[in-house]
Amino acid sequence: MKFKTFFFALLIAAVCLPFAGCARTVKPTQTINVYNWGEYIDESVNAEFTKETGIRVNYTTYATNEELYSKLKAGGVNYDVVVPSDYMISRMISENMLEKIDFSQVPNYKDIGKKYHNLAYDPNDTYSVPYMWGTVGIIYDKTKVTGNVNSWNILWDARYKGQILMFDNSRDSIGIALKKLGYSYNTINQSQLEQAAAELTKQKPLVQAYVMDQIFDKMEGGEALIAPYYAGDAITMMQENPNLAFAVPKEGTNFFVDAMAIPKGALNKKAAETYINFMCSAKICAKNAEYTGYSTPSGAALKLLPASLRDNIIAYPGDSVLNKSETYTNLPESILKLYDQLWTQVIS
Secondary structure, three states: OHHHHHHHHHHHHHHHOOOHHHOOOOOOOEEEEEEEEOOOOOOHHHHHHHHHHOEEEEEEEEOOHHHHHHHHHHOOOOOOEEOOEHHHHHHHHHOOOEOOOOHHHOHHHHHEOHHHOOOOOOOOOOOEEEEEEEEEEEEEEOOOOOOOOOOHHHHHOHHHOOOEEEEOOHHHHHHHHHHHOOOOOOOOOHHHHHHHHHHHHHHHHHEEEEEOOHHHHHHHOOOOOEEEEEHHHHHHHHHHOOOEEEEOOOOOEEEEEEEEEOEOOOOOHHHHHHHHHHHOOHHHHHHHHHHHOOEOOEHHHHHHOOHHHHOOOOOOOOHHHHOOEEOOOOOOHHHHHHHHHHHHHHHO
């Protein structure tokens, strides 16, 4: 009896093996490595991608563009999809660090709004696909920070000594100091950059910590009172902590676009393009935008968002904010070295 049962089981297995329909599930046979910002995705979409395609996603995060760049430049790692910001994409293109995307494999690109096509960092739409966009402003505790919060100067206010957080990267922190002084984010004037570094040195005794993703937890948990941060995260933080508010400084701010790209030499380029296309579908774009609070470049996804988010002026600010905003550009190597030198002096 046992022999007959065993033989019959073997026979069924032999018959079913060639046919996908006999299996209840398809085991993933391929894995892609995705490297993205922290707090920047509804991670359930990765499981949806695997269910739909059979491709597993090994998902890890970084805190700054410079961290991403350094890791890729050093080699020894292999990522299939990365999500740098505009100026870093430009730098990586110039250094031959990205693969050209086969857009025939990304048909959902059609839903990306025209104003996000042919931007300066990738003028021919060759190497990247927009993922999210947003602005930077000031997140603060409105119950303890008094007066009109409308200027970067608030981050230098001695009344809040030990309760101020700052970005832990040179481009953003020096950029804020440049804006405070009335200069461009993209200046290559050495004197202006040195003035900005001097402002940060004056500010240093007031700063509780130089952090990135930790700003999210510290501000939401009431461990600090003021910080620069991204509008998308600010929306989420304000939902969790009603004492928090967000303001865009009158001096102007950073408008950024983060985009999906494929590093040079990626081992799974076709699977990476499949992932990018999946992330561009209206349903998935909307899901990510709703979860993170960041702004979607997909017109089709925008229509799927709840009105409370779609009409939120923090996520989708008007021309009064955008016209005073500036996008970071890729700077000459000599200026980037100066940034590193000045930042080291500030935080050492």
